[in-house]
Amino acid sequence: MSRATALERAARHARRALLTIVGIQVILAISLTLVDSYRRRNKKPKPFPITAPIEVPVGDGTITTYTYGQDLYDDMLAAIDSAERQILFETYIWKDDEIGQRFKQALVRAARRGVAVHVIYDGFANLVVPPSFKRFPAAIKVLRYPVYNAGLRFFDLRHYGRDHRKILVVDDAVGFVGGYNIGSAYATEWRDTHCRITGPGVWDLQRTFADFWNLHRKRRFRANERPLLLETASEWEPRMRFHRNIPTLWSFPIRSMYLEAINRATSRVWMTHAYFIPDANFVDTLREAARRGVDVRILLPRKSNHIVADWISRGYFAQMLDAGIRIFRFRDAMVHAKTATIDGSWSTIGTANVDRLSMQGNYEINVEIIDPAQAQVMETIFETDLSNCAELTMDEWESRDVYRRFTEAILGPLRPLL
Numbered sequence: 001m002s003r004a005t006a007l008e009r010a011a012r013h014a015r016r017a018l019l020t021i022v023g024i025q026v027i028l029a030i031s032l033t034l035v036d037s038y039r040r041r042n043k044k045p046k047p048f049p050i051t052a053p054i055e056v057p058v059g060d061g062t063i064t065t066y067t068y069g070q071d072l073y074d075d076m077l078a079a080i081d082s083a084e085r086q087i088l089f090e091t092y093i094w095k096d097d098e099i100g101q102r103f104k105q106a107l108v109r110a111a112r113r114g115v116a117v118h119v120i121y122d123g124f125a126n127l128v129v130p131p132s133f134k135r136f137p138a139a140i141k142v143l144r145y146p147v148y149n150a151g152l153r154f155f156d157l158r159h160y161g162r163d164h165r166k167i168l169v170v171d172d173a174v175g176f177v178g179g180y181n182i183g184s185a186y187a188t189e190w191r192d193t194h195c196r197i198t199g200p201g202v203w204d205l206q207r208t209f210a211d212f213w214n215l216h217r218k219r220r221f222r223a224n225e226r227p228l229l230l231e232t233a234s235e236w237e238p239r240m241r242f243h244r245n246i247p248t249l250w251s252f253p254i255r256s257m258y259l260e261a262i263n264r265a266t267s268r269v270w271m272t273h274a275y276f277i278p279d280a281n282f283v284d285t286l287r288e289a290a291r292r293g294v295d296v297r298i299l300l301p302r303k304s305n306h307i308v309a310d311w312i313s314r315g316y317f318a319q320m321l322d323a324g325i326r327i328f329r330f331r332d333a334m335v336h337a338k339t340a341t342i343d344g345s346w347s348t349i350g351t352a353n354v355d356r357l358s359m360q361g362n363y364e365i366n367v368e369i370i371d372p373a374q375a376q377v378m379e380t381i382f383e384t385d386l387s388n389c390a391e392l393t394m395d396e397w398e399s400r401d402v403y404r405r406f407t408e409a410i411l412g413p414l415r416p417l418l
């Protein structure tokens with residue numbers, strides 16, 4: 001057999017093997033998802049421990065931290081109802097259910113009384129929402145971030161990120177940011193974290209909304225549509241920084257924010273995450289912290305709403321446990337928070353998951369707060385969550401059965417995609 005024929009045959013075998021593996025991955029992922037959604041049917045949501053909203057002064061303003069959706073939504077709706085001048089509202093998911101309708105009606109009421117209402121929502125995340133819900137009175141300026149935004153630049157990855165942010169700013173006076181989407185299930189069934197900000201920090205949050213709006217408004221509105229927020233702030237809050245991932249500018253500072261903070265940690269790194277699929281360097285940074293004696297704890301849902309993400313997330317468990325990182329898994333409810341607190345002084349609350357989609361793909365926003373009182377709040381919340389967690393031990397992890405190991409091995413290669 002000639003060398004060229006042998007090479008061709010080897011390439012054919014390699015292609016077939018690759019297709020077989022991808023096929024098995026797809027079938028496995030679909031089967032897991034179907035079985036999981038079948039099992040969830042008719043399952044009653046279970047209660048979980050929560051903390052009441054906690055307000056602390058930070059600089060010349062305040063931060064209030066929420067861990068229960070109903071508390072948060074009540075305050076967001078009250079802020080919208082009291083708006084006099086301007087509302088900036090941005091969400092990834094916006095369900096057409098009771099809570100979703102309440103937000104829509106509150107925004108419509110505000111627009112009718114003369115408030116300038118600007119709304120941004122992600123087109124892809126809300127594909128399943130009925131079109132009638134997505135029709136707004138002309139007085140509300142709506143920027144639907146399109147499902148497909150790359151035009152003819154098919155291979156330009158900068159245009160494939162989703163708008164994953166969740167922001168509300170009212171009258172330059174109060175701002176909200178964090179993990180909560182808008183929907184009834186999130187009000188009572190999911191454990192998430194969001195914060196309310198007053199004081200000079202609000203301006204920076206407003207700025208983040210305006211930057212997104214100005215970046216994308218041209219294709220959605222007439223050319224003469226005035227950009228938002230051209231003025232600059234007269235003062236700023238050094239204890240709070242708003243980090244934004246902006247894929248179209250290929251700018252992803254949130255990952256760097258985490259790595260820098262973890263690298264500086266001396267006593268503890270406590271992270272709470274919904275979907276935890278870090279890249280290898282991120283894992284190494286956590287392991288190095290644990291090895292130098294830092295108390296590194298990762299709190300995750302025992303079962304998230306995306307079972308495939310759960311399986312893929314487990315790929316690094318052995319390495320992390322081996323380095324002394326402690327993994328806690330929240331029972332009976334979905335933890336959707338994206339937060340961390342370090343050394344009693346540093347905290348972050350945001351929209352970015354620790355996975356590729358958030359760290360290097362989507363539009364995201366995280367507020368970084370350097371303040372001991374806020375860190376104390378985050379630690380209290382973490383400890384409350386721990387009371388509803390089971391710790392995963394190395395013995396337990398090592399004793400998992402062969403089927404689980406097989407599933408992990410098959411799904412593991414998908415990790416860089418999520």
Ligand SMILES: O=P(O)(O)OC[C@H](O)CO
Pocket residue numbers: 092093164179181274305306353
């Ligand atoms: O993308 P997130 O983090 O807002 O989570 C959304 C839920 O997973 C929707 O299924």
